[in-house]
Amino acid sequence: MVRRNPERRAALLDASIEVLANEGARGLTFRAVDQQAGVPAGTASNYFATRDEILRHAGERVYERLVDDGVIADGLAGPRDRARVTELMHALVERVAAFPTGFLALLELRLEATRRPELRDVLTRRIRADVEYHEKSGLPGDGTTVVLLWLALNWLILERLTLPDLFTDEQRHELVAALVERLLAGQPALPPG
Template sequence: MPRTNPERRRALTDAAIALLAEAGVHGLTHRSVERAAELPAGTAANYFSSREELLVAAAERIVERHLADARAATEASVAPARSAATPGAATPGATTLDLMTDLLAASLLDAATRQRERYLAIAELQLEARRRPALAATMAGLATQASDLTALMHADNGLDVDPAAVPTLVVLYGGALLTLVTGSVPVDDATTRRLARAIVHGSLATPPREDDHGAP
């Protein structure tokens, strides 16, 4: 009968995430997860009947941790900045762009350093999802959930962000983050701020009219 100890299940899925980042999908097996979690042989099979079920559980655990961190980061970074803003000092749109740039720059830097393991694991899962329908469905559902939460957090913190722009924002952020975690560019304050500014202005700024001078 499958075990239901939540603490042990978390230990197994956290070990799976670490293995995905270190060894890739091909290094992930029930036995390797048990060794990494320092649990007896056969433990993982009690919780996950197949390798695909283990991969799905790892994806769900990643999103659980990500959403908790996203809420905490937003409360810590956006709300204080919003309360400190000078009323009437700039247009609401400009204020939103500045606050979003600050938020994304901090998020990119944290994700590419302290949370690098998590995002390498996500990249492995996204590639594997192309070959596993159950995992693909899970990843698609989790992406939608993350996008919806992002839009909700923007509204809760008074950020004037068009919900229709959030999917583009998420895609651009994901591409920048993949580049950072795989070591293609330096990971530092200056780089993450440049990327954040490009993401924010590329997805949220009002697009130029066709008759604007210099418009592409």
Template sequence: MPPPNEQRRASLADAAIALLVESGVHGVTHRAVDHRAGLPAGTASNYFRTREALLVATARRVIEQHQADMAQAARDHDPSAGRGTAADDRTRAIDLITGSLLLSAGQHRTRYLAIFELRLEGLRRPALAAAIDDLSAAMADFTGGHHAEVGLPIPPAAIPAMLVMYGGALFALVTGPAELVTPEAVRPLAVAIVDGGLAAGHDAAGQSVHPTAAGHATQISG
């Protein structure tokens, strides 16, 4: 169990996520976060001295939660699957991303609505945009490690394109009707992400890929 101060920090960020979805960025104030989290007035400002720091912490919370979901998916992965044929690996990658999109746009929909709100706010707040870009670059590295952990031979050059396509698919899913987030609707998107990413990786092989090449998309991938 994390120490109490980390628990409280997480509670404040979770309250900010809920407020972002309900009221947009303008509804996220220290006072509103305290009230939503059920904590004494002044708590949020003790943890996050500025409103911008509060918004950055909220983005970091979404990334941390997404990474936790990916780690759980890796733990649930059957280690006996191992490396298969190229077709087998493609199918496993599609299955993994389908499951991630369904979880993210379904059960955890509010998280990603919140981070899209923050990305848009970053257009007006350069420091917030820079912080999210840094988180996105770290997410790209994490995604590569995740693929290796579950035994998927996805080349690093494919990851930036996959992240951009994943972010676009996730945006469409979380801003559309929730009842349309079904396996039948999501799997074709996962197919496009895997096949498009691998094609882009092949084209980019041997070329320099900037670590924040996908910085202006939400760099989250399953």
């Protein structure tokens, strides 16, 4: 029987993210999720029928926690120029870095997605939604530019989390600004929407 308490379900998914980040995908078991969430044994299996189901929903939950509705709304306000894109990219890097277990869990989920088509579908859909958001926002840059930004920023975030002394905060800030400047060189600014 699948339970319907949304707060408990979210807590179990948050616990699964922590397990993925700390133990890897092999460590993700119903028992490990229950222990991380501090709930009685068997609770996770009351909410999720299979381990694959936990993985899929954990993939969705990571993105739910990473998406900041205020930042998204702000992205549609004001000038649509390179400076605004730079601000948004800095905010993205900071938001992801503030949730390191989410990013590490996402890396584990990405590896699992190579073997699990349903999980791959979830992650692919979320990433495509980011590209579509940018294209619809009127911010400068086409789909290719957005993908290039996404690829470069993901690696920069990975470096920040795994090799934190490789770059200083100032160097990371400069790298983000240079990335946006170079990818969007010659892109016209658009009027506010």
